[in-house]
Amino acid sequence: GFYCTNNWKQAVRWANRNNEKPVINFFDYTPDESLSILKFTEMNDEWLEFIAHCRSGKTHNYDIVEGPMANDTVWNYVNDFIKGTITKKQFWVLAEFKQPTHQISFHTLSALNCLNFQKSEIVYDRRTEE
Template identity: 55%
Template structure:
C-alpha cells in the first residue's frame, strides 16, 4: 500500500517526534493513503510543502488498532489521545479529525456540545484517512519511495 506524509521537507527517514500538542492518535508519525489529502495538509500554511511517499507492508505481529469509520469508540479514543492519555498500539488507522472535526471533538471534550450534537455535525464532512506509527517496529513497515514539492494549485 502506498502512503503519503505531509511536511515542510522531504522525510526519507521517518521518526516519531514529541510535539507540543497531542494529535488524534497521540504522538506518532502520520501518513494517509489519500494523496489529495496529503497535498492539502502539506500546503495548508503557505501554499507549498512536500509530500513523501512510502511503501507500507503491514506486519501482523504488531499491535494495530483500526477504525473503519467514525464511531463512538473512535471518538472516545481521539478525546483520550488529545487529552494526553497514551496508548500501547504500534499503529493506529482510521478517519482523521480534520480542523473542523477537531473543533467538534474539542467542544465535545470540553462538554460544550453533546455526543449527539457531535455526530450531527461530523456527518457533514468528507471522508479522510490517517495511519499513525507509534514505535520503531511500526516505522520499519515503511520504505521510502520518493518525495516531491507540492503546491495548493495541484
C-alpha cells in the same frame, strides 16, 4: 507519532499548508501482524472515545492507529465533547465530513520499520482551501 495518509488530495492539502516548497514523501507500507494495530473503518462511538482519550493528553499502547482523520473543525467539536459542552449525539450531528479523510499514525520504532521510503515529489497546488 508519524502521520501519513493514502488520500492523494489530502496529502496535497497537507503539503501546501504554509510551505514554500510543498513536498510529499512516498512510502511502501507492509503491515506486520505481530504489532498492536488499531484500525477504524469509520467514525463511530469507539473512534470518538479514542480520539477524546488521546486529545485529553492520555497515551495508548498501539504501534499503529489507522482510520478517519479529525480535521480542525472536528477537533473543536471533540474538545466541546470532552468539556461536556455538547453531547455525543450533538457531536455526531456536527461532525459529518464533507469529503473522505484517512490517517495512519506510526507510534513505535517497530511500526516505522513497516515503512520503506520510495521517493519525494514537490506538489504545488494553491487550491488547498476547498
